Amino acid sequence: DAGVTQSPTHLIKTRGQHVTLRCSPISGxxxxxxxxxxxxQGPQFIFQYYEKEExxxxxxxxxxxxxxxxxxxxxLNVNALLLGxxxxxxxxxxxxRSTWGYTxxxxxRLTVV
Amino acid sequence: xxxxEQNSGPLSVPEGAIAxxxxxxxxxxxxxxxxxxxxxxxSPELIMFIYSNGDKExxxxxxxxNKASQYVSLLIRDSQPSDSATYLCAVTLRDDKIIFGxxxxxxxxx
Numbered sequence: 001d002a003g004v005t006q007s008p009t010h011l012i013k014t015r016g017q018h019v020t021l022r023c024s025p026i027s028g029x030x031x032x033x034x035x036x037x038x039x040x041q042g043p044q045f046i047f048q049y050y051e052k053e054e055x056x057x058x059x060x061x062x063x064x065x066x067x068x069x070x071x072x073x074x075x076l077n078v079n080a081l082l083l084g085x086x087x088x089x090x091x092x093x094x095x096x097r098s099t100w101g102y103t104x105x106x107x108x109r110l111t112v113v
Numbered sequence: 114x115x116x117x118e119q120n121s122g123p124l125s126v127p128e129g130a131i132a133x134x135x136x137x138x139x140x141x142x143x144x145x146x147x148x149x150x151x152x153x154x155x156s157p158e159l160i161m162f163i164y165s166n167g168d169k170e171x172x173x174x175x176x177x178x179n180k181a182s183q184y185v186s187l188l189i190r191d192s193q194p195s196d197s198a199t200y201l202c203a204v205t206l207r208d209d210k211i212i213f214g215x216x217x218x219x220x221x222x223x
Binding site: 033035040041042043044045048055056058088090092097098099100101102103104105106107 | 119155157162164201203209210211215
């Protein structure tokens with residue numbers, strides 16, 4: 001069984017550019033959440049989607065947006081990149097509610113220069 | 114602002130000893146509690162979850178929950194060098210989001 005897959009694994013972008021990160025959840029999982037993890041910190045919640053609807057949004061600016069597709073895969077978009085957006089972006093999936101915890105993908109390492 | 118607090122460490126424990134990791138949380142409505150292990154450069158891996166007050170054991174790991182004190186802990190018995198990692202405490206909020214602490218770095222001394 002494939003786990004949570006994220007692409008790309010690494011990405012280097014220039015300030016002001018736009019980036020799209022992609023995530024495919026575990027088969028059968030309908031909920032996808034996105035987290036940002038800066039070095040030395042815990043994951044910070046960005047978005048949660050369930051059945052293609054946004055269920056929650058963390059304290060991130062409007063430059064961050066996301067969506068979930070009919071096949072439950074998801075995209076995270078970040079516009080007008082800042083140096084401070086450099087981080088590991090993690091996608092996590094779960095069956096439905098978060099009761100049983102999340103399974104994380106391997107992440108996308110974004111570097112903004 | 115709902116929070117999860119952990120001592121960042123590093124916590125150094127001799128091989129074979131018991132490692133004790135602690136966490137407090139602020140949302141009294143939290144119902145589910147998790148411990149994730151994260152090796153350097155890797156993504157977090159779920160190792161334990163607990164819902165009820167008391168202890169839950171799985172192999173060398175024991176999770177302890179005290180909802181009245183809003184306190185969660187993780188004990189690792191017979192610590193091995195491979196246990197050296199950052200341990201993240203996470204809780205589910207009333208709106209079903211999961212939030213994480215900053216993590217405790219654990220170093221097992223051979």
